[in-house]
Amino acid sequence: xxxxxxxxxxxxxxxxxxxxxxxxxxxxxxxxxxxxxxxxxxxxxxxxxxxxxxxxxxxxxxxxxxxxxxxxxxxxxxxxxxxxxxxxxxxxxxxxxxxxxxxxxxxxxxxxxxxxxxxxxxxxxxxxxxxxxxxxxxxxxxxxxxxxxxxxxxxxxxxxxxxxxxxxxxxxxxxxxxxxxxxxxxxxxxxxxxxxxxxxxxxxxxxxxxxxxxxxxxxxxxxxxxxxxxxxxx
Amino acid sequence: xxxxxxxxxxxxxxxxxxxxxxxxxxxxxxxxxxxxxxxxxxxxxxxxxxxxxxxxxxxxxxxxxxxxxxxxxxxxxxxxxxxxxxxxxxxxxxxxxxxxxxxxxxxxxxxxxxxxxxxxxxxxxxxxxxxxxxxxxxxxxxxxxxxxxxxxxxxxxxxxxxxxxxxxxxxxxxxxxxxxxxxxxxxxxxxxxxxxxxxxxxxxxxxxxxxxxxxxxxxxxxxxxxxxxxxxxx
DNA sequence: GAGTGGTCTAGACCACATC
DNA sequence: ATGTGGTCTAGACCACTCT
Numbered sequence: 263x264x265x266x267x268x269x270x271x272x273x274x275x276x277x278x279x280x281x282x283x284x285x286x287x288x289x290x291x292x293x294x295x296x297x298x299x300x301x302x303x304x305x306x307x308x309x310x311x312x313x314x315x316x317x318x319x320x321x322x323x324x325x326x327x328x329x330x331x332x333x334x335x336x337x338x339x340x341x342x343x344x345x346x347x348x349x350x351x352x353x354x355x356x357x358x359x360x361x362x363x364x365x366x367x368x369x370x371x372x373x374x375x376x377x378x379x380x381x382x383x384x385x386x387x388x389x390x391x392x393x394x395x396x397x398x399x400x401x402x403x404x405x406x407x408x409x410x411x412x413x414x415x416x417x418x419x420x421x422x423x424x425x426x427x428x429x430x431x432x433x434x435x436x437x438x439x440x441x442x443x444x445x446x447x448x449x450x451x452x453x454x455x456x457x458x459x460x461x462x463x464x465x466x467x468x469x470x471x472x473x474x475x476x477x478x479x480x481x482x483x484x485x486x487x488x489x490x491x492x493x494x495x496x
Numbered sequence: 497x498x499x500x501x502x503x504x505x506x507x508x509x510x511x512x513x514x515x516x517x518x519x520x521x522x523x524x525x526x527x528x529x530x531x532x533x534x535x536x537x538x539x540x541x542x543x544x545x546x547x548x549x550x551x552x553x554x555x556x557x558x559x560x561x562x563x564x565x566x567x568x569x570x571x572x573x574x575x576x577x578x579x580x581x582x583x584x585x586x587x588x589x590x591x592x593x594x595x596x597x598x599x600x601x602x603x604x605x606x607x608x609x610x611x612x613x614x615x616x617x618x619x620x621x622x623x624x625x626x627x628x629x630x631x632x633x634x635x636x637x638x639x640x641x642x643x644x645x646x647x648x649x650x651x652x653x654x655x656x657x658x659x660x661x662x663x664x665x666x667x668x669x670x671x672x673x674x675x676x677x678x679x680x681x682x683x684x685x686x687x688x689x690x691x692x693x694x695x696x697x698x699x700x701x702x703x704x705x706x707x708x709x710x711x712x713x714x715x716x717x718x719x720x721x722x723x724x725x726x727x728x729x730x
Numbered sequence: 731g732a733g734t735g736g737t738c739t740a741g742a743c744c745a746c747a748t749c
Numbered sequence: 750a751t752g753t754g755g756t757c758t759a760g761a762c763c764a765c766t767c768t
Contacts (some may be wrong), residue, residue, distance in 0.1 A: 267730065285609075290734055301758045303537075304735080311730075316670060319706055323734045323766030326689035327706060338672070365753060375519075375564045396718055402576060434728045436550060436573070439673060441695060457691040459718050461675060465577045470645075484675035484693050491725060494668045496501065496545075498737060524753055535739045556754045557747030719751080 266307035269298045273308065273310035277317050282418060285330040287450055288318070315339065339490045349361040353391070358416050359447075360386035363405060370402050373477040381405040385416055388451050398448050398460070408426055426473065430471040438464040439489060444481065452483045459485040499529040500541035500543040504552045508543065511562055518679045519564040522552070540583070548727035556728040573724045587625070592650050593681075594620035597639060604636050607700055607711040615639040618642065619650055622685050632682050641707060658709065666709065673723060678715065695704050 265341040268472065275399045276282045296306050309326060316339055320326045364384050385401040401409065401420075408428065415423045424430045441459040444452060452460055460481040467475040510516045522528065528541050543560060546552045548572055554560045598618050605612040621686040635654075637645065642662065649657045659663045675693040678686060686694055694715040702708040 266756080292734090298662075302735095303759095304757060307756090313668075316668065319667065319702065320735065321704065321706065321766080322764065323708075323733075325734060325766095329702075332606065372566070399580055432729055433553065434547075434550065434726060436724065436726050439721070439723040441675070441721055444665065455691050457689050458693070461718075468553065468563075470555065484695075487673070487675055489673040489723075490670065492668060492670050500737080526753090536741095536754095538738060541737090556745065557746095557752075559753060569752065581737080 265300055266304050267311070268309040269300060269305065269308035272298070274317060275313060276314070279468075281347070282328050286328050288326040288328065290325060306327075314492065314494055334356040339492050354396075355390035356417050357388045357448060358385065358413060359388055360381050360384060361413055361416060366402065370477060374402065374474045376404050376474075378405075383411055387416065392485075395453055396450050396482065396486065398444075398451060399478060400481070401476055401478040404474070405475045407475065413432055430475065431465050432475065434468045436466040436468075440464070442481075442486065453485060459484065463489075500538050501545070503534065503539065503542035504545040506532070508546060508549070508551060511546075514547055516562050517597065518562055520562050522560040524559060548726070548728055571727050573708045584630065588630075590651050591622045591623035592619065592647060594618060594623065595647055595650060599730075600636065605713060608636065608638050608708045610638050610640075610708075617645055621650065629685050629687055630716065630720065632678075632685060634715070635710055635712040635714060637710045638708070655701065665703040665704040666701050670702075672698040674698070676715075682715060686715070688717060693718065697699055698722075 273282070273296065282288060291302060291305055291309075295302055295312045296307075298305065299310075300308075309320065310320065313320060316331070317330060318326055318328055321471050327422065337401065362379050362384050365379045366376065366382045370376075370382060371380065374380075374382065376382075382405055383401070383403040385399075385403070387399045387401070388395070389397050389399060407422075439461065441461050442466075443457075444454055444460050448454075449458075454460065461484050463477075463482070465478045465480070467478070469475050503618050506517070507522075516522060523531065525536060525539055525543075528543075529536055532539065532542075534542075543552065543554065547554060550565070551563060552560055554561055576638055595640050596618050597615050599613045600608065600610065600616045602612050604610075604616060605614065608614075608616065610616075616636070617637040619633075619637070621633045621635070622629070623631045623633060658666075673695065675695050677691075678688055678694050682688075683692075684695065688694065697714045697716070699710070699712045699714070700713070
């Protein structure tokens with residue numbers, strides 16, 4: 263793990279533990295460099311991570327300040343740090359209702375960066391968390407990437423399988439949030455009333471080797487939905 | 497404008513103009529440094545911007561590649577580059593239905609980083625785009641930041657006013673997306689049927705001087721809602 | 731003017747991918 | 750072994766804020 267990430271982790275946990283308090287001014291850059299034994303540019307990289315995560319704010323001429331925010335709330339923001347932990351829901355109460363191999367259409371070919379007609383897994387899963395219906399998950403995965411996908415894997419954690427068994431790494435994910443009317447099965451599982459839509463998170467996941475791992479649509483009862491992110495102006 | 501942003505802009509537009517094609521490998525780092533007359537670290541900063549925006553992918557040992565994506569679609573991703581342009585809707589068909597000054601409650605005090613009881617503007621606006629109902633916008637702004645806010649300003653672009661007249665700069669925005677049932681007025685304006693929720697984007701906008709400019713809730717008919725973002729794994 | 735961040739460079743050295 | 754990106758450093762110089 264690079265030094266700048268270690269330093270970011272240290273400072274982040276100091277903020278979360280209130281060693282650096284809300285609204286407080288941090289020591290200035292050179293002082294931090296001395297404390298954490300690094301060069302100015304390295305410290306800048308570390309602090310930049312925390313800026314992007316919304317923990318601190320830097321002002322030329324004034325200094326670096328801890329954002330006057332509820333730290334617990336900050337920790338729920340979706341960013342590079344939390345993407346992995348989002349996948350950790352994967353083990354809970356999964357019912358696989360569809361598991362088939364089909365030739366993909368033009369839409370999927372575009373998303374998955376493969377040719378129209380190439381075979382893909384088509385998986386539909388109904389998932390509960392703490393016995394409460396949570397998500398209808400529709401996933402398409404190129405067959406060529408994982409020729410030996412098994413039903414058992416889909417019942418447990420697909421993410422674990424990808425990471426630990428296949429030694430693949432997700433590099434980035436494009437997320438698109440929209441809302442739509444469910445079909446009858448979805449409505450019944452998600453316990454939606456007449457006219458109520460689900461929120462859909464459509465994800466395209468890229469591996470570090472450049473391949474697209476999957477195109478997935480997670481459909482969630484809007485009552486349970488929350489998405490937080492932090493956008494920094496350039 | 498720093499050199500690394502200029503270089504990022506140049507390379508981004510080459511990608512958008514297909515001078516660097518989808519899926520193509522870019523010249524390697526040192527070559528790019530020669531082409532754009534800069535140092536390795538500067539080029540790295542430039543390319544990092546494009547990685548975050550989802551235009552390119554870098555692989556240690558292999559090279560830098562243009563993502564095999566529809567460039568037009570990439571341009572709709574919400575990130576530092578597009579935050580500003582989102583505010584450009586601000587001029588369209590605005591009806592101000594509430595404009596008052598009230599003492600804030602504990603919830604707002606927390607969001608705006610002011611004391612409970614401090615005065616804030618409370619603004620509710622109904623906005624149409626191309627004569628179509630688009631958003632119910634509820635905004636709270638600390639009175640102390642803008643003591644002279646006028647009704648006229650709210651009918652036009654609040655963002656323009658902040659930027660050009662007040663010379664303020666938005667540094668970052670925390671966005672939280674949820675969905676809720678409307679009240680009667682909201683339902684009627686947004687043309688929602690019985691049981692249909694709106695999607696809410698709650699935003700906390702920070703200025704470069706560290707103050708919170710506003711807490712706003714934009715409530716949108718779910719049929720018209722779309723939010724795209726790109727998340728890079730660390 | 732003093733304090734503080736931001737940018738840029740030159741160069742050393744490391745880590746990973748591919749052949 | 751070679752090609753390619755990633756990290757780290759030392760130091761020069763610039764830009765903004767505050768008082």
